[in-house]
Amino acid sequence: MSPRPLAHPARRRWLLMTAATVLSGSALAQVAVGDASRLRHLVPAEQLEQSANQQYAQLLQEAKAQGRLVPTSDAQVQRLHAIAQRLIPFTAQWNRRASQWQWQVALIRSPDINAFCMPGGKIAFYTGILDTLRLTDDEVAMVMGHEMAHALREHAREQLAKNSATSIGISLGAQLLGLGDIGNYAAQLGGQLLSLNFSRSDESDADLVGLEIAARAGYNPQAAVRLWEKMGQATGNSTQGLAFLSTHPSGPQRIRQLQANVPKVQGLYEQAKRR
Numbered sequence: 001m002s003p004r005p006l007a008h009p010a011r012r013r014w015l016l017m018t019a020a021t022v023l024s025g026s027a028l029a030q031v032a033v034g035d036a037s038r039l040r041h042l043v044p045a046e047q048l049e050q051s052a053n054q055q056y057a058q059l060l061q062e063a064k065a066q067g068r069l070v071p072t073s074d075a076q077v078q079r080l081h082a083i084a085q086r087l088i089p090f091t092a093q094w095n096r097r098a099s100q101w102q103w104q105v106a107l108i109r110s111p112d113i114n115a116f117c118m119p120g121g122k123i124a125f126y127t128g129i130l131d132t133l134r135l136t137d138d139e140v141a142m143v144m145g146h147e148m149a150h151a152l153r154e155h156a157r158e159q160l161a162k163n164s165a166t167s168i169g170i171s172l173g174a175q176l177l178g179l180g181d182i183g184n185y186a187a188q189l190g191g192q193l194l195s196l197n198f199s200r201s202d203e204s205d206a207d208l209v210g211l212e213i214a215a216r217a218g219y220n221p222q223a224a225v226r227l228w229e230k231m232g233q234a235t236g237n238s239t240q241g242l243a244f245l246s247t248h249p250s251g252p253q254r255i256r257q258l259q260a261n262v263p264k265v266q267g268l269y270e271q272a273k274r275r
Contacts, residue, residue, distance in 0.1 A: 029093075030264045031208040033153075045097060048157050049120035056104070056122035063108045070107040070127070077107045080125055083141050086217040087148060088121075094152040094209055113234060117147035119156055133230045138214075138223030145210030145219075153209060155202040207254065208261055215265035218272035224258045 063069040070077050084105050091098040101121035110126040113133065117123045123144065129135065135143070150156065198206070207224070215221045232255075 029212065030268060031212050031261055033205050033208055045119070045154070045157065048160065049101075052118040052120050052122055052156075056118055056124070059124070060106055060108075063106075068109040070109060074107065076127070076130060077105070079137070080105045080107060080123075080140070080144075083137060083144055083219075084123065086219075087141065087145055087213055090213045090216040091121075091148060091152055094149070094213075095154070098152055115143050115147055117144075117151045119151050119154070121148075121151060123147060133227075133234060135227070135230075136223065138220045139227045139230070141214040141217065141219035142210060142224045142227045145212075145214040145217075146206045147210070148213065149206035149209035150198065150202070153202070153205055155198050155206070158202075159198065203254075204257060207258060211258065211261060212265050212268065215269040216272060218269065218275070221262045221265050221269055225255055225262065228255050228258065 060069055072078075072081075084103065088098075088103055098121065103121035103123070105123045105125070107125050107127060107130075111128040111132070112126045113129045114126045115124065115129050125140075125143075129143065130140070133139070211221055211224050214224070
Protein backbone atom coordinates (compact mmCIF):
# COMPACT_ATOMS: atom_id res chain seq x y z
CA MET A 1 0.00 0.00 0.00
CA SER A 2 1.31 3.45 -0.87
CA PRO A 3 1.94 5.91 1.96
CA ARG A 4 -1.14 7.96 2.71
CA PRO A 5 -1.31 11.61 1.56
CA LEU A 6 0.73 13.84 3.81
CA ALA A 7 -2.07 15.99 5.13
CA HIS A 8 -5.79 15.74 5.73
CA PRO A 9 -7.65 18.23 3.46
CA ALA A 10 -8.64 20.41 6.41
CA ARG A 11 -5.08 20.54 7.69
CA ARG A 12 -3.81 21.20 4.18
CA ARG A 13 -6.12 24.23 3.90
CA TRP A 14 -4.83 25.50 7.25
CA LEU A 15 -1.23 25.06 6.15
CA LEU A 16 -1.88 26.93 2.91
CA MET A 17 -3.62 29.76 4.78
CA THR A 18 -0.64 29.99 7.12
CA ALA A 19 1.75 30.14 4.19
CA ALA A 20 -0.37 32.81 2.50
CA THR A 21 -0.22 34.93 5.65
CA VAL A 22 3.55 34.63 5.77
CA LEU A 23 3.97 35.34 2.07
CA SER A 24 1.84 38.47 2.29
CA GLY A 25 4.61 40.10 4.30
CA SER A 26 7.37 39.55 1.73
CA ALA A 27 7.99 39.39 -1.98
CA LEU A 28 6.90 36.16 -3.61
CA ALA A 29 10.40 35.36 -4.77
CA GLN A 30 13.73 36.41 -3.32
CA VAL A 31 15.85 34.29 -5.66
CA ALA A 32 16.12 35.14 -9.34
CA VAL A 33 15.08 32.37 -11.72
CA GLY A 34 13.69 32.68 -15.22
CA ASP A 35 10.25 31.72 -16.41
CA ALA A 36 9.52 28.02 -16.76
CA SER A 37 9.98 26.75 -20.31
CA ARG A 38 6.95 27.13 -22.58
CA LEU A 39 7.97 23.91 -24.27
CA ARG A 40 6.49 22.00 -21.33
CA HIS A 41 2.99 22.87 -22.56
CA LEU A 42 3.44 20.30 -25.33
CA VAL A 43 2.94 17.62 -22.67
CA PRO A 44 -0.41 17.70 -20.82
CA ALA A 45 0.28 18.03 -17.10
CA GLU A 46 -2.59 15.74 -16.15
CA GLN A 47 -1.27 12.90 -18.32
CA LEU A 48 2.22 13.21 -16.96
CA GLU A 49 1.08 13.34 -13.34
CA GLN A 50 -1.12 10.29 -13.86
CA SER A 51 1.82 8.43 -15.38
CA ALA A 52 4.00 9.50 -12.45
CA ASN A 53 1.39 8.31 -9.94
CA GLN A 54 1.31 4.90 -11.59
CA GLN A 55 5.08 4.58 -11.74
CA TYR A 56 5.45 5.71 -8.12
CA ALA A 57 2.85 3.19 -6.93
CA GLN A 58 4.62 0.43 -8.88
CA LEU A 59 7.98 1.43 -7.41
CA LEU A 60 6.63 1.27 -3.86
CA GLN A 61 4.82 -1.99 -4.51
CA GLU A 62 8.05 -3.58 -5.74
CA ALA A 63 10.01 -2.16 -2.80
CA LYS A 64 7.44 -3.53 -0.36
CA ALA A 65 7.53 -6.97 -1.99
CA GLN A 66 11.31 -6.97 -1.61
CA GLY A 67 11.12 -5.87 2.02
CA ARG A 68 12.76 -2.52 1.22
CA LEU A 69 9.86 -0.13 1.85
CA VAL A 70 10.34 1.41 5.28
CA PRO A 71 7.01 1.44 7.20
CA THR A 72 5.36 4.76 7.97
CA SER A 73 5.74 4.09 11.71
CA ASP A 74 9.54 4.28 11.38
CA ALA A 75 11.17 7.32 13.00
CA GLN A 76 13.04 8.25 9.82
CA VAL A 77 9.83 8.18 7.77
CA GLN A 78 8.09 10.33 10.38
CA ARG A 79 11.01 12.72 10.19
CA LEU A 80 10.67 13.02 6.41
CA HIS A 81 6.92 13.54 6.73
CA ALA A 82 7.40 16.31 9.29
CA ILE A 83 9.88 18.14 7.06
CA ALA A 84 7.62 17.78 4.03
CA GLN A 85 4.65 19.15 5.97
CA ARG A 86 6.63 22.33 6.63
CA LEU A 87 7.77 22.73 3.02
CA ILE A 88 4.53 21.98 1.17
CA PRO A 89 2.66 25.21 2.13
CA PHE A 90 5.30 27.21 0.25
CA THR A 91 5.15 25.27 -3.02
CA ALA A 92 2.01 26.69 -4.62
CA GLN A 93 3.63 30.06 -5.27
CA TRP A 94 5.87 28.26 -7.77
CA ASN A 95 3.16 26.12 -9.35
CA ARG A 96 -0.57 26.64 -8.76
CA ARG A 97 -1.25 22.96 -9.46
CA ALA A 98 0.79 22.03 -6.39
CA SER A 99 -2.07 22.97 -4.07
CA GLN A 100 -4.08 20.11 -5.60
CA TRP A 101 -1.33 17.50 -5.59
CA GLN A 102 -1.63 14.54 -3.25
CA TRP A 103 1.86 14.83 -1.82
CA GLN A 104 3.46 11.61 -0.60
CA VAL A 105 6.83 10.68 0.88
CA ALA A 106 8.34 7.20 1.01
CA LEU A 107 11.64 5.87 2.33
CA ILE A 108 13.27 2.94 0.55
CA ARG A 109 16.07 0.82 1.97
CA SER A 110 19.00 1.12 -0.39
CA PRO A 111 22.67 2.12 -0.09
CA ASP A 112 22.20 4.50 -3.01
CA ILE A 113 22.68 8.18 -2.30
CA ASN A 114 19.47 9.22 -3.96
CA ALA A 115 16.16 11.08 -3.63
CA PHE A 116 13.60 12.37 -6.10
CA CYS A 117 10.22 14.04 -6.49
CA MET A 118 8.08 12.97 -9.44
CA PRO A 119 5.47 15.19 -11.11
CA GLY A 120 2.44 15.51 -8.87
CA GLY A 121 4.42 15.56 -5.62
CA LYS A 122 5.52 11.93 -5.26
CA ILE A 123 8.71 11.97 -3.16
CA ALA A 124 11.09 9.14 -2.32
CA PHE A 125 14.29 9.08 -0.30
CA TYR A 126 16.74 6.19 -0.17
CA THR A 127 18.23 5.34 3.22
CA GLY A 128 21.70 5.71 1.73
CA ILE A 129 21.43 9.47 1.38
CA LEU A 130 20.34 9.85 5.01
CA ASP A 131 22.82 7.40 6.51
CA THR A 132 25.92 7.90 4.39
CA LEU A 133 25.81 11.70 4.51
CA ARG A 134 24.34 11.83 8.04
CA LEU A 135 21.99 14.60 7.02
CA THR A 136 20.62 17.04 9.56
CA ASP A 137 16.99 18.15 9.30
CA ASP A 138 18.13 21.37 7.64
CA GLU A 139 20.12 19.40 5.05
CA VAL A 140 17.23 16.99 4.42
CA ALA A 141 15.02 20.04 3.82
CA MET A 142 17.50 21.31 1.22
CA VAL A 143 17.47 17.96 -0.62
CA MET A 144 13.70 17.74 -0.44
CA GLY A 145 13.21 21.37 -1.47
CA HIS A 146 15.52 20.85 -4.43
CA GLU A 147 13.62 17.76 -5.59
CA MET A 148 10.25 19.45 -5.06
CA ALA A 149 11.51 22.34 -7.18
CA HIS A 150 12.17 20.02 -10.12
CA ALA A 151 8.50 18.98 -9.98
CA LEU A 152 7.22 22.51 -9.38
CA ARG A 153 9.22 23.97 -12.25
CA GLU A 154 8.10 21.02 -14.42
CA HIS A 155 11.57 20.08 -15.58
CA ALA A 156 10.50 16.50 -16.33
CA ARG A 157 7.58 17.76 -18.38
CA GLU A 158 9.93 19.98 -20.39
CA GLN A 159 12.49 17.21 -20.89
CA LEU A 160 9.86 14.74 -22.04
CA ALA A 161 8.54 17.30 -24.52
CA LYS A 162 12.06 17.66 -25.93
CA ASN A 163 12.55 13.88 -26.04
CA SER A 164 9.23 13.26 -27.74
CA ALA A 165 9.88 16.01 -30.29
CA THR A 166 13.24 14.44 -31.14
CA SER A 167 11.80 10.93 -31.34
CA ILE A 168 8.94 11.94 -33.56
CA GLY A 169 11.32 13.96 -35.71
CA ILE A 170 9.16 17.00 -36.42
CA SER A 171 9.75 20.72 -36.12
CA LEU A 172 8.56 22.85 -33.22
CA GLY A 173 5.98 24.48 -35.47
CA ALA A 174 4.54 21.11 -36.37
CA GLN A 175 4.46 20.17 -32.69
CA LEU A 176 2.36 23.19 -31.88
CA LEU A 177 -0.10 22.18 -34.55
CA GLY A 178 -0.17 18.54 -33.42
CA LEU A 179 -0.27 18.88 -29.66
CA GLY A 180 -2.40 15.79 -29.16
CA ASP A 181 0.13 13.54 -30.88
CA ILE A 182 2.99 14.96 -28.87
CA GLY A 183 1.03 14.65 -25.63
CA ASN A 184 0.12 11.01 -26.29
CA TYR A 185 3.66 10.11 -27.22
CA ALA A 186 5.07 11.87 -24.16
CA ALA A 187 2.63 9.96 -21.96
CA GLN A 188 4.19 6.76 -23.26
CA LEU A 189 7.57 8.10 -22.17
CA GLY A 190 6.32 8.49 -18.59
CA GLY A 191 8.16 5.34 -17.66
CA GLN A 192 11.39 7.24 -18.20
CA LEU A 193 10.72 9.65 -15.33
CA LEU A 194 13.31 8.10 -13.03
CA SER A 195 16.02 8.11 -15.68
CA LEU A 196 15.70 11.67 -16.94
CA ASN A 197 18.81 13.84 -16.84
CA PHE A 198 18.12 17.49 -16.14
CA SER A 199 20.19 20.27 -17.65
CA ARG A 200 22.68 22.39 -15.73
CA SER A 201 20.22 25.29 -15.83
CA ASP A 202 17.48 23.01 -14.43
CA GLU A 203 19.77 22.04 -11.57
CA SER A 204 20.61 25.66 -10.84
CA ASP A 205 16.91 26.52 -10.98
CA ALA A 206 16.04 23.74 -8.52
CA ASP A 207 18.87 24.73 -6.17
CA LEU A 208 17.57 28.29 -5.83
CA VAL A 209 13.85 27.53 -5.68
CA GLY A 210 14.45 24.74 -3.17
CA LEU A 211 16.65 27.04 -1.11
CA GLU A 212 13.89 29.63 -0.85
CA ILE A 213 11.16 27.10 -0.07
CA ALA A 214 13.25 25.62 2.74
CA ALA A 215 14.15 29.03 4.16
CA ARG A 216 10.49 30.08 4.22
CA ALA A 217 9.73 26.87 6.11
CA GLY A 218 12.27 27.76 8.78
CA TYR A 219 15.27 25.69 7.68
CA ASN A 220 18.71 27.30 7.83
CA PRO A 221 19.77 28.23 4.27
CA GLN A 222 23.42 27.79 5.23
CA ALA A 223 22.66 24.05 5.23
CA ALA A 224 22.50 24.12 1.42
CA VAL A 225 26.20 24.93 1.28
CA ARG A 226 27.06 22.25 3.85
CA LEU A 227 24.95 19.72 1.93
CA TRP A 228 26.85 20.17 -1.32
CA GLU A 229 30.17 20.15 0.51
CA LYS A 230 29.16 16.74 1.85
CA MET A 231 28.15 15.68 -1.63
CA GLY A 232 31.57 16.67 -2.90
CA GLN A 233 33.25 14.66 -0.17
CA ALA A 234 31.11 11.65 -1.04
CA THR A 235 32.18 11.94 -4.66
CA GLY A 236 35.82 11.96 -3.65
CA ASN A 237 35.62 9.15 -1.13
CA SER A 238 33.37 6.63 -2.85
CA THR A 239 32.45 5.34 -6.29
CA GLN A 240 29.50 3.24 -5.18
CA GLY A 241 25.85 4.15 -4.82
CA LEU A 242 26.15 7.68 -6.21
CA ALA A 243 23.03 7.76 -8.39
CA PHE A 244 22.06 11.16 -7.00
CA LEU A 245 25.48 12.62 -7.67
CA SER A 246 25.57 11.33 -11.23
CA THR A 247 22.61 13.57 -12.06
CA HIS A 248 23.32 16.30 -9.48
CA PRO A 249 27.06 16.95 -9.81
CA SER A 250 28.69 18.84 -6.99
CA GLY A 251 31.37 21.40 -7.52
CA PRO A 252 32.78 24.81 -6.53
CA GLN A 253 30.53 26.68 -8.98
CA ARG A 254 27.38 25.17 -7.49
CA ILE A 255 28.53 26.00 -3.97
CA ARG A 256 29.46 29.57 -4.96
CA GLN A 257 26.01 30.13 -6.44
CA LEU A 258 24.35 28.94 -3.26
CA GLN A 259 26.64 31.09 -1.11
CA ALA A 260 25.68 34.10 -3.21
CA ASN A 261 21.97 33.42 -2.73
CA VAL A 262 21.91 32.50 0.95
CA PRO A 263 21.83 36.20 2.01
CA LYS A 264 18.78 36.74 -0.23
CA VAL A 265 16.70 34.26 1.78
CA GLN A 266 18.30 34.73 5.21
CA GLY A 267 15.59 37.19 6.20
CA LEU A 268 12.88 34.70 5.26
CA TYR A 269 14.52 32.10 7.49
CA GLU A 270 14.79 34.53 10.41
CA GLN A 271 11.16 35.57 9.93
CA ALA A 272 10.09 31.92 9.94
CA LYS A 273 12.03 31.20 13.12
CA ARG A 274 10.15 34.00 14.90
CA ARG A 275 6.76 32.46 14.11
